[in-house]
Amino acid sequence: MKSLTRGHLKAGFDSVRRAKMRNFWTMLGIIIGVASVITIVSIGEGVKVQIAQQVSKSGKNLITIRPGTVNINDGQNQNFNVLAGLSITGSLRPQDADIVTKSKLVTASAPLAAISTKVVSEPAGQFRNGVVIGTTPDFPTLVNQSLAYGVFLAPDDMGMNVAVIGEDAADKMFDVDVPLGHAFTIGGEEFIVRGILEDFNNTPLSDRANYNSAIFIPYDVAQKLTKDNAVVYEILAKTANENDIQPAIADIEKNLQASHGGQEDFSVLEPNEAVAVKNNVLTLMTGLISGVAAISLLVGGIGIMNVMLVSVTERMHEIGIRKAIGATNRQILSQFMIESSLLSLTGGIIGVVIAFALDGLLRFFTNLRPVITWEVVLIAFGVSLIVGIIFGSIPALKAAQKDPIEALRSQ
Numbered sequence: 001m002k003s004l005t006r007g008h009l010k011a012g013f014d015s016v017r018r019a020k021m022r023n024f025w026t027m028l029g030i031i032i033g034v035a036s037v038i039t040i041v042s043i044g045e046g047v048k049v050q051i052a053q054q055v056s057k058s059g060k061n062l063i064t065i066r067p068g069t070v071n072i073n074d075g076q077n078q079n080f081n082v083l084a085g086l087s088i089t090g091s092l093r094p095q096d097a098d099i100v101t102k103s104k105l106v107t108a109s110a111p112l113a114a115i116s117t118k119v120v121s122e123p124a125g126q127f128r129n130g131v132v133i134g135t136t137p138d139f140p141t142l143v144n145q146s147l148a149y150g151v152f153l154a155p156d157d158m159g160m161n162v163a164v165i166g167e168d169a170a171d172k173m174f175d176v177d178v179p180l181g182h183a184f185t186i187g188g189e190e191f192i193v194r195g196i197l198e199d200f201n202n203t204p205l206s207d208r209a210n211y212n213s214a215i216f217i218p219y220d221v222a223q224k225l226t227k228d229n230a231v232v233y234e235i236l237a238k239t240a241n242e243n244d245i246q247p248a249i250a251d252i253e254k255n256l257q258a259s260h261g262g263q264e265d266f267s268v269l270e271p272n273e274a275v276a277v278k279n280n281v282l283t284l285m286t287g288l289i290s291g292v293a294a295i296s297l298l299v300g301g302i303g304i305m306n307v308m309l310v311s312v313t314e315r316m317h318e319i320g321i322r323k324a325i326g327a328t329n330r331q332i333l334s335q336f337m338i339e340s341s342l343l344s345l346t347g348g349i350i351g352v353v354i355a356f357a358l359d360g361l362l363r364f365f366t367n368l369r370p371v372i373t374w375e376v377v378l379i380a381f382g383v384s385l386i387v388g389i390i391f392g393s394i395p396a397l398k399a400a401q402k403d404p405i406e407a408l409r410s411q
Contacts, residue, residue, distance in 0.1 A: 027347030029300025034351025044286030121184035134222020150195030308395035340392020348384035
């Protein structure tokens with residue numbers, strides 16, 4: 001029995017080697033499917049890790065208030081578009097920032113209000129790749145971010161046209177290394193650079209703005225520029241320690257609900273809930289895109305079936321000879337099943353190798369940090385094998401059921 005299996009394996013390898021190019025194109029669907037699924041899932045897992053690290057850096061006592069409601073318990077988001085980021089037409093109001101600041105146990109807080117207006121600097125011209133954010137002096141403390149040069153907005157700066165910019169904004173807006181004291185315009189009004197922030201560990205696919213390209217100005221100035229129409233898309237708050245989180249959240253929710261006429265059209269999230277919201281969305285996105293990518297596995301299986309059917313037709317005489325000298329239907333079935341399995345296994349192996357190579361390139365050329373888990377590799381590899389077995393069974397059954405006399409007559 002072992003020698004027979006070895007013979008089938010050898011025949012399978014010989015068959016694959018005889019038509020290398022045809023078999024490569026046959027395996028292409030399997031290769032693309034396996035590589036795509038592993039790469040997509042690894043990107044999703046990597047982003048989850050980066051988000052957790054980003055939230056951890058801000059501390060376990062950071063509270064996030066956002067427009068819309070979100071149900072963490074069952075993972076279903078309601079009236080809350082976490083991917084919309086700054087485009088949210090929120091229910092947070094300018095006075096909500098004052099309510100959060102005055103809530104019990106809150107030691108620091110800052111609103112984040114995005115404004116859309118023209119930013120121009122000399123000699124770079126219009127700066128199109130950033131966002132202007134109105135905030136207050138507590139912002140660096142809340143996100144545990146230090147400055148590379150200069151100082152952040154101080155209480156005395158409220159009402160003044162001063163700004164603190166991210167590293168990318170500094171590089172693109174000015175032709176000097178440290179543009180402290182340089183002027184630029186926001187909405188036609190002149191602003192002076194007071195500070196430059198250290199590089200933010202920006203998380204890809206995050207709903208937060210890219211703070212490295214952000215321009216931070218006093219919150220009241222942002223409201224003045226927009227005639228009190230700046231959209232408050234997020235309010236950050238901190239307590240003295242982690243134990244104060246729950247009572248602080250309860251007080252913030254009570255005060256905001258009273259201000260909103262009893263409507264709970266906002267979300268007050270502790271750090272682990274903020275991570276959970278993002279992870280739920282990332283899991284949904286990863287699953288959806290992986291499902292689309294997995295369709296190529298189905299295409300690959302159909303390709304294997306078609307090629308094996310052609311192979312059965314081409315080798316009809318060989319099947320007839322084998323049956324005439326005593327080969328059973330089961331032995332013929334095993335031979336062709338082994339060949340189709342070899343095709344899918346080889347495609348799976350190549351797909352796994354390509355996935356590892358792609359993840360390495362993503363780490364080298366982007367700020368993505370994919371995380372490949374062996375569970376995903378084994379599942380993708382196993383699915384590719386199952387696809388080969390299922391779609392290879394039809395040609396194998398066709399070969400096994402051939403009448404030896406008719407098979408010998410074919411040329």
